[in-house]
Amino acid sequence: MKKASIVSIGNEVLSGQTIDTNAAYLSQKLLSIGIPVISSYTIGDDIEAIVRALNSAGTDAEVVLATGGLGPTDDDLARQAFAEFLGAELQLQAELLEKIRVFFTGRGLQMPEKNRIQAYIPAGTKALANNLGTAPGIMAQMKGKLFIALPGVPSEAMQMYEESVLPELLRLPGREAVFVRKLKCFGAGESTIAEMLGPIMQRGRNPQINCTVEFGVITLHIVATAQNEDKARQMAEKDEKSLRRTLGELIYGTGEQTLAEVVGEELARQRKTLAVTESCTGGCLAKQLTDIPGASRYFTCGWVTYSNTAKISELDVPADLIEQYGAVSEQVAHAMAWGARNKARTDFAIGITGIAGPTGGTEQKPVGLVYICVDSDSECEVKRCLFTHDREFIRLRAAQTALNMLLLKLNG
């Protein structure tokens, strides 16, 4: 199987001023045609360092994709580094110069002298067209390996990859097809899920099952490799069935789906409506719901009843309930949800009250304690949760947990 290595060039990437999205984009694209990226290097605007990285990358893999360093300024050194690495001279290409000139004249501008340098590429290499900017790419062969330089501007790098690099890679012999299926899980930790799944997660197995975590959502990546895409897809689908049997309702969706998206789809499908009222989450839940275009089909109204007064005056939470049990209590979570459902006249309402911290906790009611109520005509469920980590995490987890409670209810 062919492998790839990525070389990201630029002081701004190295210093963390710019987050390198090109590397992630190229990795995903390469994997999808069965060329896994097995290493990735980031170096500054320095010829020697670039040459060293090209050498290492060429040792690791058969396809090397470099990005950045093709601009017109003095710190754009990828052209020179490629020339040095290949042992070739930089040569002016008349047709490239003409194209760059036209890029400017077409916009009613004169080509700055600085841009002339972009018409130089190492002798014996192929220029890759840039339809969005002035920097042509470079494609070179050395010792049977492919070395490619792409611009650093993400839109230009993506367009050049799609139009010039991808067709070349698809012609490489010995490629295998890869199919990736993502399952999104909520409601159990990474190690619990790993234990439930057991040997299927073993390294080296095909399909490979990888696991990533973000704010309590666990994504299982089923990566199947086979001779052709149909076969790879079948293998991934077979594993998906097996994972679904084991994990059941812990799996809430697929691909890039969020809990709010899946809940929203289900509400819309069942023609049900929802209102929410939040204390400690302070709008996180409403925001997640309305992140989804078309949320107005099912979401009508939300309250951020942050103060006790607001709980009482806006949602008719009885003042003596707050006095007796405290604002953070099962009783108040229920009264909030009930009040919201009653006022908004929706099928469902969610009420959240808790202590997001970092201060405000007591021994009986520590930071991270959150009561979540999902109320409907037919039933009312209140869950007591104890979340850890920081304020941001507690708030997000509370909102996610509320969505998951509602989803389980919607799914019966």
Next chain:
Amino acid sequence: MKKASIVSIGNEVLSGQTIDTNAAYLSQKLLSIGIPVISSYTIGDDIEAIVRALNSAGTDAEVVLATGGLGPTDDDLARQAFAEFLGAELQLQAELLEKIRVFFTGRGLQMPEKNRIQAYIPAGTKALANNLGTAPGIMAQMKGKLFIALPGVPSEAMQMYEESVLPELLRLPGREAVFVRKLKCFGAGESTIAEMLGPIMQRGRNPQINCTVEFGVITLHIVATAQNEDKARQMAEKDEKSLRRTLGELIYGTGEQTLAEVVGEELARQRKTLAVTESCTGGCLAKQLTDIPGASRYFTCGWVTYSNTAKISELDVPADLIEQYGAVSEQVAHAMAWGARNKARTDFAIGITGIAGPTGGTEQKPVGLVYICVDSDSECEVKRCLFTHDREFIRLRAAQTALNMLLLKLNG
């Protein structure tokens, strides 16, 4: 000057499923104490590859920071790779095991057997405490160089860097002092600000002034290098004064301050209160306000009046106003804010109504059109905005713009 190299470990980073924010975070942090990152490696969950990367990184630099691969699952191999690289055995540390066990029991859970592996570190190395998760970090010395393994979870990596790594790095001899001052700007674009600032932004100047943009907030990084910190700080402060003279009220804060934080501080200082009501932003503004601990001092209540019915029933927006001008109008924005202020009895109220898209726009009222009203006893301001980009951007920009309007009002 000491230099650093970063090694990011994980198939999910390498395959582009996860964007590596740790590397950027660490690069910025290291630069701020005068240790520039000069190379960065990303490799998969493979012991040999990790060892090779540690070797290369140790050749490049005196400080090597690795992230990832410390989790409890079989594909977490940083521990073993560090042991192999250092030529040391992995040893069970009883006190680490106890800490991990307590992490679980403190949450009413039993420690999964899988997590036991996290209590092993290479002989002769130092464990770094993890207060947010179960994976301890590792710190090792080899040939006078520093090799450090941090968890891959960003919050854990950051906390461990701040608490355990930074103090160690500050003790290293031969550092040049770097002082970084960040000024946060809102209300003008990157190129406008660059034009206003002129030659002070030139490359190679000391202090160097870098500019980064995130959702309309522009951060100017003043990076001053000098023989000692006092001198560097003086240089940065001199530039800060000059930038403040030029940019005036475009600068809203410093460091990592958000608009919501600065607005909150000012509300608390002036003992004023705030209520908000949102349509298109759907909770984004309330969420930003309540992201700040202690927001209850000034924030009392928020409404997400997503449907017209909710605007009418909850905020007493006159139905004929909606009929006459439409829900997305100056008049309705004002009526919403007025209703919120009246109901919550606060000093200020913000009302937002608009079209976040991607659909729902018309020729007269296109996607991105947002009316924002800041209402108080003494005055009422409504701003008509036309934001571009996508739904997420429109919603965030609308919330930020509302906060900035209130801030300018609070600052007189």
